[in-house]
Amino acid sequence: MGQRVGIVGVGQTHHRSRRKDVNGIELINEAVQRALEETGLTRDDIDAVVIGNMDHFEGINYVDMWSVEGAGAIMKPIMKVTTGGTTGSSVAISAYHHVASGLFDVVLAIGWEKNSESDTTGGIITCSDPIWDRDYYAGAIPSLAVEASAYMKAYGVTEKDAARVSVRDRKNALRNPFAHLRREVTVEEVLSSPMLSYPIKLLDICPRTDGAAAVVFASESVAPKLTRQPAWVNATSVSHSYTYFGDIDYTSISSLEIASKDAYQQAGITDPFRQIDVIELYQPYSFAGLKWIEALGLCEPGEAPQLVWDGVTDLEGELPINPSGGVLSTNCIGATALLRVGEAALQIMGKAGERQVDAKVAVATGFGGCYWSDVMILGKEPR
Amino acid sequence: MERVAIIGVGQTKYERQKTEDSFADLVYEATTKAMADAEITIEEIDNVVTISNDFWDGRTISSMAVMDAAGAANKNASTVEGDGTFGALYGLMRILSGSYRTTLVVAHSKSSMGSLPIITNSMFDPIYYRSVGLDGISSAGLQARRYMDKYLVTEEDCALVSIKNHHNAKANPYAQLATELTVEDVMSSRALAEPIKLWDASPISDGAAAIILACENRAKKSAKKPAWVKGVGYCADAYYLGDRDLAEMDALSTAAKKAYSMAGITEPFKEIDVVELYDAFSYQELMWMEGLGFCDRGKAAKLVQEGVTQRQGSLAVNPSGGVLSAHPVLTAGLARLAETALQLRGEAEERQVEGAKTALAHGMNGSCGQGHCVWVLSQ
Secondary structure, three states: OOOOEEEEEEEEOOOEOOOOOOOHHHHHHHHHHHHHHHHOOOHHHOOEEEEEOOHHHHOOOOHHHHOHHHHOOOOEOEEEEOOHHHHHHHHHHHHHHHHHOOOOOEEEEEEEEEHHHOOHHHHHHOOOOOOOOOOOOOOHHHHHHHHHHHHHHHHOOOHHHHHHHHHHHHHHHHHOOOOOOOOOOOHHHHHHOOEEEOOEEHHHEOOOOEEEEEEEEEEOOOHHHHOOOOEEEEEEEEEOOOOOHHHOOOOOOHHHHHHHHHHHHHHOOOOHHHHOOEEEOOOOEOOHHHHHHHHOOOOOOOOHHHHHHOOOOOOOOOOOEOOOOHHHHOOOHHHHHHHHHHHHHHHHHOOOHHHOOOOOEEEEEEEEOOOEEEEEEEEOOOO | OOOEEEEEEEEOOOEOOOOOOOHHHHHHHHHHHHHHHHOOOHHHOOEEEEEOOHHHHOOOOHHHHOOOOOOOOOOEEEEEOOOHHHHHHHHHHHHHOOOOOEEEEEEEEEHHHOOHHHHHHOOOOOOOOHHHOOOHHHHHHHHHHHHHHHHOOOHHHHHHHHHHHHHHHHHOOOOOOOOOOOHHHHHOOOEEEOOEEHHHEOOOOEEEEEEEEEEHHHHHOOOOOOEEEEEEEEEEOOOOHHHOOOOOOHHHHHHHHHHHHHHOOOOHHHHOOEEEOOOOEHHHHHHHHHHOOOOOOOOHHHHHHOOOOOOOOOOEEOOOOOHHHOOOOOHHHHHHHHHHHHHHHOOOHHHOOOOOOEEEEEEEEOOOOOEEEEEEEEO
């Protein structure tokens, strides 16, 4: 069996739509420096680095090699892990395995994106199969719109229900000094914001963000020396099942159902609603905040709107979701899922500042590719 | 380190242009061959690592194209973007962590579909380096010149590497360029980037390779003789070419030392029987041999001249024909691992190195060998 692993430090940039003052390497370095300061470590203490982003956004091939100065990886082991939107969680899971394998004791996970340098939709479209899918695949928003429409039709869910999710996350972002979009909105404002692709409106969707995240993973022998309360990795799971968009069953998100069930089993969770204290959900648009928490087994299909309207998932609620403001407030794509892991870790470590909730068990998810899902469960106790 | 072994390998034939095969077709062929080799079914594979690169494939989230062909549906899957040896390393970690028993690692490459100068130019700094037109070949030209000047290595020395490897390729059914060459043939071939000429350079290749790694309990029951992983090391040097002495390769030496110390190897030249290394250009085989500690700096050419590195020599280097004989980018490192596993099993057929008990496989990332990965395997 491998070593147990805990997260001991989290660093992130102050996320913005355009960081013209820094290049990509400097952006990465900002997050890395903060993670090192947080843990009291220096570059020399890092045994290995894992980094990820999406190539076609910045147009740099072999980012692991390019980034070594910012990542602090010169004359160190470094590798690049990349899986699209799930990149950040795939990087985190890889960092976990780096340490759990016993090959390393302290590993730095880095996710970043400088979306201001990219044609995001132009890049994303080329993920689809050039023969079978690309003619009709119009990028992330129209694809999510299909999912939202199917979900609304199946369960009588309304645009107003989804707007309530957006209101929650955008309000939470006010408490997160690192968040990109920090403005409170009302249900009416969401409903009257410009239509992008029915039923998704501007305030239902995530922004494009420049930003980076760095998370330090450490072995059980080292972690307790670096921080009072590590966020112990209790489970990691992945479901990257679909290849073609045409094969997807849009009425459910089976990858998240499969990955979360697997992760719950590893973490000994039998009643997710009661046993999970906080969730950082990779929620690229508001409707996901309904449908996908059903996939996580928090309630029956179609019941999520009631849960959200009742305030159960608010910061003060029984099961807070996205106290950071989530993806709707900050979306530096290669960093987005790593931020979910980092924010979940801050909650367990008791270092989430004004957005802190009472949490012993936290769940972070990643979403990307062809409706793929990653799940990581963190806890105050190692497993 | 707990014991992990390679229990199955599969490769497609490497060719200049596989017009009939998509990425998924290539991956499916390598995957099914590796499973047939290991006599294992897809149900028993509990996780998958693909090696996919968006630039080489011309697709964002390039692993999307190959996940089902790799049998990854409903399995824990991930993707490493870099040489196949790095992907295999992640596969190894996933077993060592105790999470999985059997990892399928698969890499594919269709260089025929892209523009090599554009793809390799994009690994350079967009502000300072790209506009001067650096690419994979021209940067290698700079490194070759620096190495040859510093250690008094000649173009004829490099030619001998090319002659050896293309000769070796004749015994490898998967190789793309198998032929007999003379020093004169290499010297008179078309200049690509001085001092690199056509026969000093690896070809453009399409193909795929897969390996199956297994934990000790599973490997002990494997159908074929397991190739046990004894040591691994990897390391990256500085990014800007101007920040490095291109004649030196500290990252490779560091990676090799780590792998040797894990494997308990103190005298690599004596203890290692067969080497498969990433010779994208003929000069690189000489440099990497020195970086791997097989001889002193500048002395590799002498070993080649003396025939020490031939298949029948005391340190067989690239008995498969190496990367010079087939260069499916990203796949090439995984092919090195597959070849060493076959050598250790004694199943390398006509390219078998007699008495191969300990083997080394090497892969690299970035320009001019910025990042290196070293594996030591044994029977």
